[in-house]
Amino acid sequence: MEVLSVGTDAPVDALAALGHDARLAIFRILVRAGDDGLPVHQIQERLGGMPRSTLAHHLQMLVQAGLVAQTKAGAEVVSRADYGAIRRVIAYLTDECCADAEGCGRGGRVAPRPR
Numbered sequence: 001m002e003v004l005s006v007g008t009d010a011p012v013d014a015l016a017a018l019g020h021d022a023r024l025a026i027f028r029i030l031v032r033a034g035d036d037g038l039p040v041h042q043i044q045e046r047l048g049g050m051p052r053s054t055l056a057h058h059l060q061m062l063v064q065a066g067l068v069a070q071t072k073a074g075a076e077v078v079s080r081a082d083y084g085a086i087r088r089v090i091a092y093l094t095d096e097c098c099a100d101a102e103g104c105g106r107g108g109r110v111a112p113r114p115r
Contacts (some may be wrong), residue, residue: 006075008089010085010089011088011089011092011093012078013065014065014066014067014091015059015064016065017064017067018065018067019063019066019093020058020061022047022050022054022058023062025047025060026043026055026058026062027041027062027067027068027081029043029046029047030043030068030079030080030081031081031083031086033080033081035080036078036080037069037071037078037079037080037081038078038079038105039053039073039076039077039078039079040055040056040076040077040079041057041076043055043059055068059079062079062109066082066085067081067082067085067086068070068080068081068082069082082103095098
């Protein structure tokens, strides 16, 4: 078993944050929302009425993990998925794809998911 080297805290933190079903659901909602993000009350509505304090806790965990950015827009807080951060996590996970496999054919790259 390989031990994670120094410098892997960001992907580990991101994956740990996404390891909770509520945070994963919140993150997926924000990814679907696109670059504009969503105000907290809209996230709450899409989750079926999660208590605001619980939602705030989960959003803070995603912010601390570097997956979500928040900005103040008047009285509202708008949350946005950080697409660069998730791309870095995916790159970390797939960086050595097929490195030890002969004839893998992917050249160290994972094929994009078909749409």
